[in-house]
Amino acid sequence: MIKNFWYAIEFSEEITSEPKRLTILGQELVAYRDTKGNPVIMSDLCIHRGGAISDGFLEGDCIRCPYHGWKYAPDGECVEIPANPPGRSIPKKARVDSYPAVDKYNWVWVFLGDLPEAERAPIPELPHFDNPDLRRLTGIYEWPVHYARALENGIDFSHGAWVHGGAFGNRDEPEIEDYEVNYLSDLSASATIHFRPQPVKGLWRRLYKKEKVQPYILVTNTWWMPNVTLLEVRLPFGFQRLFNAHVPITENKTITKWQLLRDFFKTRFADRDAARRVIKIFDEDNPFVVAQRPELLPYDLAAELHVKSDAIQVAFRKTRNKYLDMGYGIDMHKIQADYGNYQTVVIPSPARRENPELANAWVMKEVPVKGRELTADDFTRRPGDMKKSERRKTEDE
Numbered sequence: 001m002i003k004n005f006w007y008a009i010e011f012s013e014e015i016t017s018e019p020k021r022l023t024i025l026g027q028e029l030v031a032y033r034d035t036k037g038n039p040v041i042m043s044d045l046c047i048h049r050g051g052a053i054s055d056g057f058l059e060g061d062c063i064r065c066p067y068h069g070w071k072y073a074p075d076g077e078c079v080e081i082p083a084n085p086p087g088r089s090i091p092k093k094a095r096v097d098s099y100p101a102v103d104k105y106n107w108v109w110v111f112l113g114d115l116p117e118a119e120r121a122p123i124p125e126l127p128h129f130d131n132p133d134l135r136r137l138t139g140i141y142e143w144p145v146h147y148a149r150a151l152e153n154g155i156d157f158s159h160g161a162w163v164h165g166g167a168f169g170n171r172d173e174p175e176i177e178d179y180e181v182n183y184l185s186d187l188s189a190s191a192t193i194h195f196r197p198q199p200v201k202g203l204w205r206r207l208y209k210k211e212k213v214q215p216y217i218l219v220t221n222t223w224w225m226p227n228v229t230l231l232e233v234r235l236p237f238g239f240q241r242l243f244n245a246h247v248p249i250t251e252n253k254t255i256t257k258w259q260l261l262r263d264f265f266k267t268r269f270a271d272r273d274a275a276r277r278v279i280k281i282f283d284e285d286n287p288f289v290v291a292q293r294p295e296l297l298p299y300d301l302a303a304e305l306h307v308k309s310d311a312i313q314v315a316f317r318k319t320r321n322k323y324l325d326m327g328y329g330i331d332m333h334k335i336q337a338d339y340g341n342y343q344t345v346v347i348p349s350p351a352r353r354e355n356p357e358l359a360n361a362w363v364m365k366e367v368p369v370k371g372r373e374l375t376a377d378d379f380t381r382r383p384g385d386m387k388k389s390e391r392r393k394t395e396d397e
């Protein structure tokens with residue numbers, strides 16, 4: 001789990017003026033909309049007695065914990081302790097972490113970390129969302145796996161022929177042509193291949209009939225740090241783009257909140273068929289992703305054997321490692337081992353650094369981050385570069 005990124009966590013329409021509890025990166029958060037309609041996302045752990053603030057109720061822009069009625073402003077500050085007589089001041093420590101949150105691309109994004117605004121990596125630029133001519137369909141899919149495994153499955157070209165025989169995969173055409181990985185930014189890369197699917201069935205066949213031969217289709221896979229992928233399929237009759245926010249719930253649970261944008265069959269009548277195709281593909285992937293060991297994506301690139309057709313996933317791993325090397329990795333193992341059920345820890349919010357005089361005014365401890373022992377190699381390579389031994393493994397053998 002990695003802090004200090006913007007995460008797409010929920011569809012915009014799912015965050016309302018009813019407080020909602022969300023679990024993200026193993027953290028309990030409360031989400032609601034203030035009176036102007038802006039999303040508010042803060043730690044759901046009341047600093048008084050650990051009550052769930054999300055079980056409470058809104059008063060204007062504020063939310064009241066249901067247990068003893070402490071009232072919190074959207075910035076996390078406690079503004080009322082009802083048991084105190086009038087005039088008694090509220091302790092400085094009476095605040096919870098509140099995280100920057102915005103609506104974009106029909107999702108709510110939250111910045112889970114304490115970097116000042118100027119140092120934050122921006123929310124990714126996702127193409128096509130502004131085009132009103134595209135038909136959009138949304139849905140969710142739950143995986144009992146770590147989000148990095150679910151994400152990598154989403155950008156993996158070579159499993160298609162083997163796993164998706166029930167949908168489009170063609171075992172007679174398993175070869176993946178060599179492709180270029182194009183970095184769109186420091187935080188995103190994409191790759192395109194020609195893919196020969198098996199003859200289509202169902203509704204699409206009517207469109208395919210106009211074509212004389214079963215053509216290659218162009219497939220593009222793109223990832224954006226930390227949790228978004230795009231599967232772009234250029235069919236003979238149009239584009240289909242499947243954007244996935246692979247929301248990390250806990251270390252072994254991911255909910256993919258997907259949005260399908262298509263420029264053909266734009267009537268509502270075709271939505272059922274389109275949704276069925278998406279779910280069928282995820283269902284086909286599911287057992288193979290669940291079976292993967294180790295459950296967590298290895299940090300060490302040499303721990304799994306990569307070939308050229310895996311280059312787009314290797315690019316993701318190298319970028320992810322760069323941020324783990326920067327100390328952004330939350331040490332989930334340490335949280336479990338050291339704190340268990342006896343202490344709660346939270347991802348620090350920007351207010352902790354913005355407000356030095358409040359530096360010690362936080363009840364909840366910060367999540368521990370992963371330390372890694374540095375080796376001589378670390379001083380001769382830039383973050384994300386591969387070690388020599390790792391590079392050998394990625395060459396086609």
Ligand code: FES
Nearest residue numbers: 046048051065068
């Ligand atoms: S636990 Fe929230 S007010 Fe007491």
Ligand SMILES: [Fe+2]
Nearest residue numbers: 153163281285
């Ligand atoms: Fe798949």
